[in-house]
Amino acid sequence: xxxxxxxxxxxxxxxxxxxxxxxxxxxxxxxxxxxxxxxxxxxxxxxxxxxxxxxxxxxxxxxxxxxxxxxxxxxxxxxxxxxxxxxxxxxxxxxxxxxxxxxxxxxxxxxxxxxxxxxxxxxxxxxxxxxxxxxxxxxxxxxxxxxxxxxxxxxxxxxxxxxxxxxxxxxxxxxxxxxxxxxxxxxxxxxxxxxxxxxxxxxxxxxxxxxxxxxxxxxxxxxxxxxxxxxxxxxxxxxxxxxxxxxxxxxxxxxxxxxxxxxxxxxxxxxxxxxxxxxxxxxxxxxxxxxxxxxxxxxxxxxxxxxxxxxxxxxxxxxxxxxxxxxxxxxxxxxxxxxxxxxxxxxx
Amino acid sequence: xxxxxxxxxxxxxxxxxxxxxxxxxxxxxxxxxxxxxxxxxxxxxxxxxxxxxxxxxxxxxxxxxxxxxxxxxxxxxxxxxxxxxxxxxxxxxxxxxxxxxxxxxxxxxxxxxxxxxxxxxxxxxxxxxxxxxxxxxxxxxxxxxxxxxxxxxxxxxxxxxxxxxxxxxxxxxxxxxxxxxxxxxxxxxxxxxxxxxxxxxxxxxxxxxxxxxxxxxxxxxxxxxxxxxxxxxxxxxxxxxxxxxxxxxxxxxxxxxxxxxxxxxxxxxxxxxxxxxxxxxxxxxxxxxxxxxxxxxxxxxxxxxxxxxxxxxxxxxxxxxxxxxxxxxxxxxxxxxxxxxxxxxxxxxxxxxxxxxxxxxxxxxxxxxxxxxxxxxxxxxxxxxxxxxxxxxxxxxxxxxxxxxxxxxxxxxxxxxxxxxxxxxxxxxxxxxxxxxxxxxxxxxx
Numbered sequence: 153x154x155x156x157x158x159x160x161x162x163x164x165x166x167x168x169x170x171x172x173x174x175x176x177x178x179x180x181x182x183x184x185x186x187x188x189x190x191x192x193x194x195x196x197x198x199x200x201x202x203x204x205x206x207x208x209x210x211x212x213x214x215x216x217x218x219x220x221x222x223x224x225x226x227x228x229x230x231x232x233x234x235x236x237x238x239x240x241x242x243x244x245x246x247x248x249x250x251x252x253x254x255x256x257x258x259x260x261x262x263x264x265x266x267x268x269x270x271x272x273x274x275x276x277x278x279x280x281x282x283x284x285x286x287x288x289x290x291x292x293x294x295x296x297x298x299x300x301x302x303x304x305x306x307x308x309x310x311x312x313x314x315x316x317x318x319x320x321x322x323x324x325x326x327x328x329x330x331x332x333x334x335x336x337x338x339x340x341x342x343x344x345x346x347x348x349x350x351x352x353x354x355x356x357x358x359x360x361x362x363x364x365x366x367x368x369x370x371x372x373x374x375x376x377x378x379x380x381x382x383x384x385x386x387x388x389x390x391x392x393x394x395x396x397x398x399x400x401x402x403x404x405x406x407x408x409x410x411x412x413x414x415x416x417x418x419x420x421x422x423x424x425x426x427x428x429x430x431x432x433x434x435x436x437x438x439x440x441x442x443x444x445x446x447x448x449x450x451x452x453x454x455x456x457x458x459x460x461x462x463x464x465x466x467x468x469x470x471x472x473x474x475x476x477x478x479x480x481x482x483x484x485x486x487x488x489x490x491x492x493x494x495x496x497x498x499x500x
Numbered sequence: 501x502x503x504x505x506x507x508x509x510x511x512x513x514x515x516x517x518x519x520x521x522x523x524x525x526x527x528x529x530x531x532x533x534x535x536x537x538x539x540x541x542x543x544x545x546x547x548x549x550x551x552x553x554x555x556x557x558x559x560x561x562x563x564x565x566x567x568x569x570x571x572x573x574x575x576x577x578x579x580x581x582x583x584x585x586x587x588x589x590x591x592x593x594x595x596x597x598x599x600x601x602x603x604x605x606x607x608x609x610x611x612x613x614x615x616x617x618x619x620x621x622x623x624x625x626x627x628x629x630x631x632x633x634x635x636x637x638x639x640x641x642x643x644x645x646x647x648x649x650x651x652x653x654x655x656x657x658x659x660x661x662x663x664x665x666x667x668x669x670x671x672x673x674x675x676x677x678x679x680x681x682x683x684x685x686x687x688x689x690x691x692x693x694x695x696x697x698x699x700x701x702x703x704x705x706x707x708x709x710x711x712x713x714x715x716x717x718x719x720x721x722x723x724x725x726x727x728x729x730x731x732x733x734x735x736x737x738x739x740x741x742x743x744x745x746x747x748x749x750x751x752x753x754x755x756x757x758x759x760x761x762x763x764x765x766x767x768x769x770x771x772x773x774x775x776x777x778x779x780x781x782x783x784x785x786x787x788x789x790x791x792x793x794x795x796x797x798x799x800x801x802x803x804x805x806x807x808x809x810x811x812x813x814x815x816x817x818x819x820x821x822x823x824x825x826x827x828x829x830x831x832x833x834x835x836x837x838x839x840x841x842x843x844x845x846x847x848x849x850x851x852x853x854x855x856x857x858x859x860x861x862x863x864x865x866x867x868x869x870x871x872x873x874x875x876x877x878x879x880x881x882x883x884x885x886x887x888x889x890x891x892x893x894x895x896x897x898x899x900x901x902x903x904x905x906x907x908x909x910x911x912x913x914x915x916x917x918x919x920x921x922x923x924x925x926x927x928x929x930x931x932x933x934x935x936x937x938x939x940x941x942x943x944x945x946x
Binding site: 158161162163164168169171172173174176229269272387436438439440441442443446485489490491492493494495496 | 674756758759839840843857861876882887926
């Protein structure tokens with residue numbers, strides 16, 4: 153006992169599993185990177201610029217609100233980065249950059265900072281941002297561009313560089329000029345809904361179709377999601393239940409009238425369902441904590457998604473389904489409190 | 501019960517955690533240490549009323565002699581752990597925190613480790629009542645850490661039917677191996693103790709529950725049991741907190757102790773292996789509890805091992821003997837999941853102390869220990885062995901809704917095992933929140 157040691161007094165437990173918030177969030181970013189890389193490969197410069205601008209906006213907004221709230225910087229927890237990446241992945245690749253800035257700022261300001269920051273937000277910030285621009289810029293958010301057009305690494309999609317506060321130009325001529333086989337300017341969902349054309353499942357799995365920047369390859373999203381689930385940084389029950397709820401609901405209608413309604417596999421692989429199920433519905437902050445609650449929440453999102461898709465005016469319903477699920481979370485948690493060990497359930 | 505356990509037939513409970521066990525001292529035989537020059541013997545080493553001193557300042561005592569008597573039924577006596585002279589009866593630090601009255605004993609240099617005081621008795625003649633009285637006289641308490649008077653446990657409350665004695669050999673806390681060594685080295689005393697406890701409580705069968713990381717102990721005990729013995733050994737999954745009474749009863753018998761109830765409510769009495777081995781050793785000789793086995797371990801210890809130390813040994817003496825190093829240190833009495841941290845080197849080993857650990861964890865001030873907001877990841881919910889909702893409880897504690905926590909969210913069923921804090925990626929000190937909430941509720945109830 154030559155040196156005097158510093159004695160630390162703290163309360164038990166004196167051991168910790170080791171995972172922390174930063175590590176979990178960082179792993180979500182890792183899981184999103186392949187999807188980002190794919191979208192850049194698929195849509196080129198425009199996707200790259202959009203990813204950069206939206207994520208940077210989210211980070212700057214987060215810092216701004218740290219300042220305004222006099223809280224320590226929360227950039228290092230990666231949550232704003234995730235919001236930025238996820239938000240970009242739900243936008244059309246040719247989305248005007250200035251609108252991306254609006255979406256990113258709204259996502260952080262209304263979706264997160266307003267509630268008090270990380271862990272306090274009632275709903276997924278990225279989806280709040282997306283819902284805002286969906287209402288504000290209905291044309292731009294449904295302007296789709298073909299994947300893998302040839303000059304994608306040398307030129308922007310014309311809508312990308314729309315000057316601030318102006319609506320984006322029409323791109324029909326440009327699309328016709330970039331020479332992509334049989335591009336109809338619509339997503340598989342829209343094709344199915346309005347024209348009754350079924351897109352090939354293989355194409356939707358691999359992501360050669362039109363769609364939002366990060367939602368086209370169902371297979372890639374599934375693999376990235378499974379990585380997170382395997383590392384136990386994502387509750388696998390939520391995406392599985394979302395998919396189950398969607399598949400069963402779609403299946404019922406498909407059995408009733410196969411000519412009119414899409415089959416369950418199409419429903420699972422099209423639109424934002426995969427991305428939403430694996431990366432947004434599963435967002436820990438907005439989902440229930442009880443075992444039964446998680447199942448109800450997942451099923452609910454799946455069912456609502458399909459109902460919006462089949463009977464609503466919109467082609468896609470994942471975003472609103474998840475936001476509704478988020479809104480219902482406190483209630484679900486409340487009514488699904490687990491039976492405590494040794495508790496005698498009396499009939500009330 | 502988890503799916504894997506169903507498939508492989510390992511008995512267990514649901515939820516819980518698998519921390520690194522660090523049972524590196526499992527192969528270290530129990531050794532004695534030289535006597536310290538001074539012993540500190542708090543009068544409240546057990547749960548219940550403190551003992552009443554029988555000695556006064558300056559009096560000479562011999563090793564094994566009673567030095568304090570029980571104060572009524574819910575209390576136990578104390579015996580001198582070494583031959584020496586009473587230096588004082590004064591306030592001293594204790595593992596539980598606040599200082600309390602203690603007999604301080606100056607140990608005579610070169611005094612013998614043989615016990616000089618005994619009243620041998622023929623155990624087979626005793627009735628259940630007399631065995632219970634003998635257990636109280638021995639000063640025995642739950643050596644697993646609870647320090648609950650053993651004789652009280654064995655008295656079956658009026659109107660309750662008890663059919664099974666469970667002997668807890670799980671030792672689920674990381675680092676600790678003293679119970680493991682006792683099972684390996686003293687199987688005969690343990691089985692004797694089990695017989696006494698069965699007679700005292702009137703139970704027909706006894707089950708020794710041992711985690712599957714101590715298969716050598718399982719083999720040794722099975723080898724010491726004859727065919728047709730009412731005592732059997734069962735293997736349970738290695739999982740924390742398997743050694744909690746309620747979890748072990750659930751694992752072995754699939755019975756759930758009702759909330760706020762006792763094991764006797766489901767027909768069970770639970771005792772720790774160290775306690776019963778101690779009774780098997782002490783009762784025939786008519787001696788009192790004066791020493792216990794502790795595990796001294798952790799990254800900061802030079803010679804980790806299992807040591808039989810006199811009660812009242814100051815931790816400073818043990819650290820000197822076992823050697824310790826490290827610039828920044830945590831001293832823990834008991835296991836890392838539930839044991840309190842101590843700062844005073846004259847804090848004594850008491851009846852309920854199962855280990856002394858020296859940990860060199862990253863400092864609280866480091867970034868890795870930063871407390872983040874709850875992100876509702878639900879890891880605590882799937883870790884809590886009582887199936888509580890620590891996430892919700894933690895958020896309510898932050899809003900100081902202590903009464904609602906107890907009334908609507910079962911706060912009082914929490915036994916502070918630490919699983920929720922262990923898994924929390926936000927480093928939220930959930931268990932500490934719950935301790936504070938319970939303490940404030942208790943204060944307001946009185």
